[in-house]
Amino acid sequence: MNGHVLIAAEGLEVRRGSHIALRDVDLSISRGEIVTIVGPNGSGKSTLLRTLIGAITPSAGRIRRAEGLRIGYVPQSLHIEPGLPMTVARFLNLPVRHSKTRMQDALHRAGLPDLEKRQMSSLSGGQFQRVLLARALLDQPDILMLDEPTQGLDQRGSADFYRQIEEVRQTLGCAVLMVSHELHVVMSASDRVICLNGHVCCSGTPQVVATAPEYRALFGYGTKGALALYRHTHDHGHDHDHPAPDHHEEESAL
Secondary structure (H helix, E strand, O other), rough: OOOOEEEEEEEEEEEEEOEEEEEEEEEEOOOOOOEEEEOOOOOOHHHHHHHOOOOOOOOOEEEOOOOOOOOOEEOOOOOOOOOOOOOOOHHHOOOOOOHHHHHHHHHHHOOOOOOOOOOOOHHHHHHHHHHHHHHOOOOOOEEEEEEOHHHHOOOHHHHHHHHHHHHHHHHOOOOOEEOOOOOOOEEEOEEEEEEEOEEEEEEEEEHHOOOOOOHHHOOOOOOOOEEOOOOOOOOOOOOOOOOOOOOOHHHHHH
16 A cells, blocks of 8 residues: 555445445545545445444455554534533543543644533534544544534534634644535535545546536536535634534435
8 A cells, every 4th residue: 555545445335235335436545635525315425434434344345544544533423412411521531531631632623622521411513513523533543534524513613613624634634534415515625525426426626526527417507516615714713503404314325
């Protein structure tokens, strides 16, 4: 494996009974780059991420990981009972305890300094997502994988979160692989976009993918084939959240 490549899939296939969720998927992620995966509902985006981290065993093909690869994972959603007393610090210490310094460093990188004593149930949607990000950053990952991390946030809240991811990439030098459900938004720092629909339809820079016939065949011309880019000119001092919609596209499709 190339010294800069952190993880690669070759001829990846995932089956659930008679249904083929993914087929003939080839991709590689190199150190320091940000790659965003887009695709319609049921296209296998979450399945691909869970297969790459090892939660799903492929039925064909293989995944190669750099030796000693550290992966940080932010799931699509996580439910915590509102009445369960749990501080941010306790949540970050499950299932393995971490030093206070490491927790504070992770929270700082996620944009939530001095929040370890807050109850998880009192967090806003944006704060909750950042705590999940902090948890993924505890071991200083080589690659950060995020499954629709801005689900339930409005445009400004999403832009805040994307900006934080870019800062994490810059400070840690890690790669970022992120699933996005927002067709009209891909962070301005993305190096590549992968359009998925059970297989890789097209990939390249956001500008290249936006004009690809395969992308337009899937999503039409409602946005004139363009993937808009956040320019991070917003005020990032506040959280702007809405209740997260309850949809798990990959699970319902498999």
